[in-house]
Amino acid sequence: MKREGIFVMGAVIVGVVLQIVSGPFPMELIKFPVNFILALVLLILSVKGGKVFRKSVHSLKFSVFLILLLTVQVLIMGFMPDDRIKDSWPFVITYFFILVDLAIVISERLKKKGRNSSSFLLIHAGLLILLIAAGLGSSDKIQLFLKVNEGESVRNGYDRLTGKTYRLPFEITLEDFSIEYYPDRSIKSYNSLVTLKNSGNKAKKWNIRVNHPLKYRSWWIYQYSYDLDKGVDSKYAVLQLVRDPWLILAWVGISIFFAGAVTMFWKGGRP
Structure with a gap:
């Protein structure tokens, strides 16, 4: 996890430099169909990616690290007036890593045959769909x-x-x-x-x-x-x-997420 954490922090630092030099991330560059293609490529690479790559980022510590990193960015940028958080380079880079991590977590769980993990898959799949719609889809809003x-x-x-x-x-x-x-x-x-x-x-x-x-x-x-x-x-x-043409997809993600939450509750908190 240490190596991957250093890599992510390095990427975020590069994002800070880009933010200072060139300004906000140009969201207009990923309008449809580019964002749709990126979403598909992300899912395909995550499922079919190399074993070393999957093992590098597929860990609870790495997921927690990404969430904390994103939280810190939001807190810092929240004190900056007129700052569009979701369009900043550091935020976009961290967001991308979170998407990759989520997709790999889902693909790894799918490979564990015979394990009853429907609620786990529903929650993570719903969250992934919601983040794709809210992030990649925001350029079409x-x-x-x-x-x-x-x-x-x-x-x-x-x-x-x-x-x-x-x-x-x-x-x-x-x-x-x-x-x-x-x-x-x-x-x-x-x-x-x-x-x-x-x-x-x-x-x-x-x-x-x-x-x-x-x-x-x-x-x-x-x-x-x-x-x-x-x-x-x-x-x-x-x-x-x-x-917002991606709004329906966002609601699909929310529905799947809550279906997973209800399933987990029904099973007594077991994933």
Whole structure:
């Protein structure tokens, strides 16, 4: 484990240097289908990789070391303002090692015939799928913001991270913005009545409330903000639009993970 730990730490140090010299890891380089291919290659190499490689990283100590390393990075970066943790080189490198370690742990357990380890496999497989979807899949996630005035139609969203403007596959018209209050005049909810028109000119009205997003096609639309100075008299709304094609895979991973947890509980805590 000592040799592998030194190797990982060396890779992380290289990542720190790259972070300083070139900035954040360019996530746009691993958009689909590159991230999908990387996921497949990772799984194939982990299952079919050499015996020496598997023995080097397949150990509980190595797994704990990687988790602690990742935890330390998150804690350190959490104190840094405006730092995108998941896009930093050290984080990406550590994340990759964790994926390799998880895949090898699963493949090694599969080779142990006759051992009842269904809960162990489900938990680790679910975690691996979830991490792949959340990490490699994050490069395909689109998160846009748009400000729309009452009576105005908007089709372009703004990406705050990249500073780019994207054209949406549908048009949003803000028909009305309203705020609901509790008897003590504290805000209960704020809502946007919108009309969505797709490329086929089919229009339909929807009500978007705070904490109650609208699912429209492959997009989630959230009521994000409004004119705070004018309050109930606000004439515009700020909407957040999110499209994550890997979200379904993430939920699959979560479901498999919990299935494993339930199975382990049913078996009295035995893997």
